[in-house]
Amino acid sequence: MYSTLLAFDWLFLIEKLVLIVGIVSISLVIAMYETWAERKVAAFMQDRRGPNRAGPMGLLQPLADGLKLFMKEEIIPNTSNRMLFILGPCLAMLAAMMTSAVIPWGGKIDFFGREVNLQIADINIGILYIFAVVSMGVFGIMIGGWASNNKFSLMAALRGASQAISYELPMGLSLIALLMLTGSLKMSAIVGQQLDGTWNVVYQPLGFLIFLICAFAECNRTPFDLPEAENELNFGYHQEYSSMKLGFYLFAEYINMFISSAVMATLYFGGYDIPGVNDAHLTETVGVNLMALFQALTLFAKIGFFIFLFMWVRWTIPRFRYDQLMNLGWKKLVPLALANMIITAAVVLWLKK
Amino acid sequence: MQALTNRARPVERKPMTFVERLYLWNIFKGMLITLKHFFKRKATISYPEQTRPFSPVFRGLHVLNRDEQGRERCTACGLCAVACPAEAITMEAAERKPGEENLYREEKYAAKYEINMLRCIFCGLCEEACPKDAIYLSETFAPANYQRKGLIYGKPDLLIPNPQEQPEEYKQALGNRANKQHQAN
Numbered sequence A: 001m002y003s004t005l006l007a008f009d010w011l012f013l014i015e016k017l018v019l020i021v022g023i024v025s026i027s028l029v030i031a032m033y034e035t036w037a038e039r040k041v042a043a044f045m046q047d048r049r050g051p052n053r054a055g056p057m058g059l060l061q062p063l064a065d066g067l068k069l070f071m072k073e074e075i076i077p078n079t080s081n082r083m084l085f086i087l088g089p090c091l092a093m094l095a096a097m098m099t100s101a102v103i104p105w106g107g108k109i110d111f112f113g114r115e116v117n118l119q120i121a122d123i124n125i126g127i128l129y130i131f132a133v134v135s136m137g138v139f140g141i142m143i144g145g146w147a148s149n150n151k152f153s154l155m156a157a158l159r160g161a162s163q164a165i166s167y168e169l170p171m172g173l174s175l176i177a178l179l180m181l182t183g184s185l186k187m188s189a190i191v192g193q194q195l196d197g198t199w200n201v202v203y204q205p206l207g208f209l210i211f212l213i214c215a216f217a218e219c220n221r222t223p224f225d226l227p228e229a230e231n232e233l234n235f236g237y238h239q240e241y242s243s244m245k246l247g248f249y250l251f252a253e254y255i256n257m258f259i260s261s262a263v264m265a266t267l268y269f270g271g272y273d274i275p276g277v278n279d280a281h282l283t284e285t286v287g288v289n290l291m292a293l294f295q296a297l298t299l300f301a302k303i304g305f306f307i308f309l310f311m312w313v314r315w316t317i318p319r320f321r322y323d324q325l326m327n328l329g330w331k332k333l334v335p336l337a338l339a340n341m342i343i344t345a346a347v348v349l350w351l352k353k
Numbered sequence B: 001m002q003a004l005t006n007r008a009r010p011v012e013r014k015p016m017t018f019v020e021r022l023y024l025w026n027i028f029k030g031m032l033i034t035l036k037h038f039f040k041r042k043a044t045i046s047y048p049e050q051t052r053p054f055s056p057v058f059r060g061l062h063v064l065n066r067d068e069q070g071r072e073r074c075t076a077c078g079l080c081a082v083a084c085p086a087e088a089i090t091m092e093a094a095e096r097k098p099g100e101e102n103l104y105r106e107e108k109y110a111a112k113y114e115i116n117m118l119r120c121i122f123c124g125l126c127e128e129a130c131p132k133d134a135i136y137l138s139e140t141f142a143p144a145n146y147q148r149k150g151l152i153y154g155k156p157d158l159l160i161p162n163p164q165e166q167p168e169e170y171k172q173a174l175g176n177r178a179n180k181q182h183q184a185n
Helices: A010-045 A061-071 A082-102 A126-147 A151-182 A187-196 A205-218 A243-268 A279-286 A288-314 A322-352 B018-022 B024-038 B079-083 B125-129 B167-184
Strands: A108-111 A114-117 B062-064 B089-095 B108-116 B135-137
Touching (some): A010 A082, A010 A243, A010 A288, A010 B024, A151 A243, A151 A322, A187 A243, A243 A288, A288 B024, B125 B135
Antiparallel strands (some): B062 B135
16 A cells, blocks of 8 residues: 655655654643642642642643733843744754653554554664754753743753753663663663563662662753752742743643653653563553553553653652752762663673673 | 750762762653642642631631621720730710610610721720620621722711611621621620
8 A cells, every 4th residue: 555656655655744743642642630649649648638729630721821921011131142042942852752752652553454554763772863853952941041032040040051961971871781782772672672572670660760860860850950040049040931831831831741751651660561460461452552552551551651751750759959860860870870871781791702 | 955856867978879960850750749749739729719717716807796686795894905915996976865775785886986997906905895795797708999098988887787687697797606606795
């Protein structure tokens, strides 16, 4: 079933477009409800009820919040660099959304005889791509802070950028140890290995811990939300932003959280692997499409857990001081990640002999 | 120095143990604490549907009472104004004219009766001073206002609804506590 025009598989293009639209809208919806969930989780942990007025259980709250943000007055400061000022939140949003391209959301589905992979781009360098895009997120922060032409925003942006760059280092190092085990940078291959064998977190508990901590820092979540330290920097890099441009910055944080949860689930917790189930057997009984649905649901359950973990930690731990943050990143996590890498290398070499 | 309570405890300055210095374990303990609160009973009261129960001795907004036939009880004797430590009450007396017997219970009545809610301390001394059971403190709050003059309550704000024309509103304004007191008299 190939309809070729100009020697190009047009169905492939349509398939990918549908996937892109689907995944982008899913991540937007999830980010919306993350804001709701965050408030609910915070409320429950503080013996309150949280939003419960808009719709049943406050489920329409994100819509109300969005409407409020859109209705607010849009201010661009006179002294700011207009183009960069608008570019900042766009970049933050873009970088947050782009990461989702290489994450395998489920197995294959069978669409009228055509095999469709539930992954936008199954590239050989999946993890490197994620790293490249994640480091782009720094531009959003940095440009936003710079373009505001506000000393406090600039300071906060500097902090945010240096924090993001500092924590990318141990994150990469902890991943190298993982890559020694998997021997591949391809996301689908990493998941495929975990489908048959054990989840990578069993082999790499320390690596996962380092990755988790760095993910918190990369997403600018408490306890690492220093760019937003409202008491010292009276609001951080998005201080001059108003209306939906501010909303985009906040939204990007929630999308980042969703994507990094997905990455963690994929790399360390078996991706769409259903625990305790032989996937090949189940596929034969329920069919390919249903199986893909189950797998996607499993992945989303894992992602949900990690998102909850993000919130749980946020409402437990106070913010780090900046020197403590840098101390932890450079003096604790980098050596730990290096040690983890060396030990993994030694064990891999020893076992292969 | 003598300790004020028996709960004082000297500050511990022991160096941290290895587990404490790892910090992660303590974070985990903290997370368990927050998780416990997840399942605790909520302290919040969903306001418009539920209201906080008032203490039986709660003293709220003043009400100028009427008798069973809807006549004002106040005779403008001024005892409440004298008793008021915050000097929040001012009144002007007037004489009842023939034909107004259905409005006022006695020959003298308050033509003007004002309570300045900005001064009032809700002590309840006016209620105690009143020989005619004409003023008492009900079970509602004085609502907030944008202007100072809005918080000077005149007779229209204070008078209880007429028990014959608006029996339900009257009962609501009377509240539980005043009801009992009313019956005792």
